[in-house]
Amino acid sequence: xxxxxxxxxxxxxxxxxxxxxxxxxxxxxxxxxxxxxxxxxxxxxxxxxxxxxxxxxxxxxxxxxxxxxxxxxxxxxxxxxxxxxxxxxxxxxxxxxxxxxxxxxxxxxxxxxxxxxxxxxxxxxxxxxxxxxxxxxxxxxxxxxxxxxxxxxxxxxxxxxxxxxxxxxxxxxxxxxxxxxxxxxxxxxxxxxxxxxxxxxxxxxxxxxxxxxxxxxxxxxxxxxxxxxxxxxxxxxxxxxxxxxxxxxxxxxxxxxxxxxxxxxxxxxxxxxxxxxxxxxxxxxxxxxxxxxxxxxxxxxxxxxxxxxxxxxxxxxxxxxxxxxxxxxxxxxxxxxxxxxxxxxxxxxxxxxxxxxxxxxxxxxxxxxxxxxxxxxxxxxxxxxxxx
Numbered sequence: 001x002x003x004x005x006x007x008x009x010x011x012x013x014x015x016x017x018x019x020x021x022x023x024x025x026x027x028x029x030x031x032x033x034x035x036x037x038x039x040x041x042x043x044x045x046x047x048x049x050x051x052x053x054x055x056x057x058x059x060x061x062x063x064x065x066x067x068x069x070x071x072x073x074x075x076x077x078x079x080x081x082x083x084x085x086x087x088x089x090x091x092x093x094x095x096x097x098x099x100x101x102x103x104x105x106x107x108x109x110x111x112x113x114x115x116x117x118x119x120x121x122x123x124x125x126x127x128x129x130x131x132x133x134x135x136x137x138x139x140x141x142x143x144x145x146x147x148x149x150x151x152x153x154x155x156x157x158x159x160x161x162x163x164x165x166x167x168x169x170x171x172x173x174x175x176x177x178x179x180x181x182x183x184x185x186x187x188x189x190x191x192x193x194x195x196x197x198x199x200x201x202x203x204x205x206x207x208x209x210x211x212x213x214x215x216x217x218x219x220x221x222x223x224x225x226x227x228x229x230x231x232x233x234x235x236x237x238x239x240x241x242x243x244x245x246x247x248x249x250x251x252x253x254x255x256x257x258x259x260x261x262x263x264x265x266x267x268x269x270x271x272x273x274x275x276x277x278x279x280x281x282x283x284x285x286x287x288x289x290x291x292x293x294x295x296x297x298x299x300x301x302x303x304x305x306x307x308x309x310x311x312x313x314x315x316x317x318x319x320x321x322x323x324x325x326x327x328x329x330x331x332x333x334x335x336x337x338x339x340x341x342x343x344x345x346x347x348x349x350x351x352x353x354x355x356x357x358x359x360x361x362x363x364x365x366x367x368x369x370x371x372x373x374x375x376x377x378x379x380x381x382x383x384x385x386x387x388x
Contacts (some may be wrong), residue, residue, distance in 0.1 A: 035215060055108065056098035056209065063092050069107060071098060083107045095220075124196050126225075128189035135179060135186050136315050137308020137339070141299055145170060148297050149274045151333045153227045167297040168264050169275040171290070173282040174301035177340030181279035183301065184231040187276070192306045194228035196221065200237035204257045211238075211256030219263045219273070226272030232260075235277040258267075264294050303338055306331050312339050316346040323360040330366050341377065345369045 001319060058071040061078065070091060072078050083089065084106055092098070097111040132142050152159055152166040159166055172180040181197070188195035198218060203211045222228040238257045264275060277295060279285065290293050304312060310331040317327065348369035353361045 001071050053102040056105070057101060057111065058098055058100050058107075060092055060094055060096045060098055062094060063089070069098075071107070073100065073105075079105055081105045081107055123222075124194065124225075126194055128185045128193050128195050130182070130186050131189045134315060135182055136311030137304035138156075138179060138183060138301065141172075141183065141301055142186075144297075144299055145187055145188070145276075146174075149229065150187055150275060153191045153193055153229075153272060153274060166294065167295075169277065169295040170297045170299060171282070171285075171295040172276065172278040172299050172301050174280065175303055175333070175338060176280050177338035178301045179339045180301050181231065181233060182275045182339070184229065184278070188229045188231075190229065193274075194222070194225040195231065196225075196228060197231045197233065199233050200235045200239070203238050203260075204253060211252060212259035215256060215259045215263060223271070226270060226335045228273055230273065230275045232275065232277040234279060235289070236279045236281045239277075239279075239286055239289050240284045241286045257289075261288060261294060268306070289374050303336060304342075309334055309337065309342060312342045313346065316343050317361075320346065320350065321360045323362050325361065325363050325366060329363075330370065333367070333370050337377075341373055344376075346370050 054072055058073045058079070058081075060069055060071050062070040062079070063330075064070065068080055068082055070078060070080055079100075081100060082104075083092065084101075087098075087107055087110060091110045092107070098107045099109040099111055100106065101108050124332050132146075135142060148167050149170055168332075172183065174180060185195055185197075187193075196218065203214055218230060236252075238253050238260070240253075282298075290298065310327055313327045313331060330345070334345065337345070345366065346369070349361050349365040352365040352368050353359075356365070
């Protein structure tokens with residue numbers, strides 16, 4: 001073999017470095033191909049989702065013996081539909097949410113339990129941290145509300161043994177700022193119950209039937225989170241006296257109130273759900289709310305007396321740095337003040353101390369705060385009257 005031929009064969013045969021480089025390129029291209037195939041599969045699935053027709057949400061009313069079901073469609077009418085073979089029939093119970101096929105209206109899926117966004121946006125507090133120790137001046141009212149609401153939640157067997165059915169609902173009434181909401185929250189914290197606070201105006205909706213539906217959703221949520229207390233603040237917004245003549249809006253509010261009454265009539269008072277309502281205008285309420293079987297226990301939350309004012313002041317000043325402060329004298333000076341106004345006195349006293357450059361609160365600061373809050377109360381009464 002000539003020298004030129006041997007050199008040509010040497011050039012045609014790749015060396016080890018070239019082989020390693022080729023293998024690395026093969027691995028890279030193989031991995032790139034796998035990634036492209038994954039991307040292709042992903043976009044195929046996304047395209048199928050975009051082309052797939054939407055499902056119709058419905059609520060099961062009844063499951064028939066022939067394998068069909070009666071549902072209330074979100075589009076309006078009640079439908080008798082068939083059930084797909086992959087659906088677990090045991091989960092099809094009245095009230096369950098299901099998905100209907102858009103073409104044949106067949107139940108194709110049982111949806112998880114969902115709540116209305118308006119209900120989810122309400123104040124829901126799991127086991128509030130405050131207790132009756134944070135409430136001052138309402139010993140008799142605390143004892144009564146604990147007996148009729150707290151005991152049935154934590155010791156229902158006592159009522160079963162005696163054969164007494166406790167009230168389903170309790171109404172708290174009194175001037176603004178006397179602690180109606182605080183008492184209800186403290187009760188929930190005392191018995192380790194879920195506290196669901198609803199302002200009655202949240203039930204009012206411009207669409208017919210929406211208010212009643214929200215009421216049903218609130219009670220369903222309360223049963224899921226039991227033991228629970230539903231606190232309806234300013235109930236006079238939906239519970240005012242019914243009149244023969246009224247607008248369509250008035251009639252919708254009345255339908256919402258009737259749904260509330262129906263929900264209260266339909267549950268067992270020992271099943272772990274209690275209803276507490278509050279108002280400062282009890283004179284406006286419809287008598288149907290106050291009859292036995294509904295809000296048949298009515299508890300007044302009055303303005304605190306001197307002893308109660310002293311207890312409230314001690315609660316609101318227990319974290320404050322005080323110097324030569326006589327709270328008994330301040331309690332004597334604040335005749336006619338509510339709990340909220342006593343809290344405002346403590347806050348204003350702190351501001352006066354800060355304004356004077358002090359790191360403590362003195363008696364003089366409290367006296368100035370009392371005068372300021374009293375002047376504010378007088379102006380408010382002149383503008384709004386007594387029902388504020």
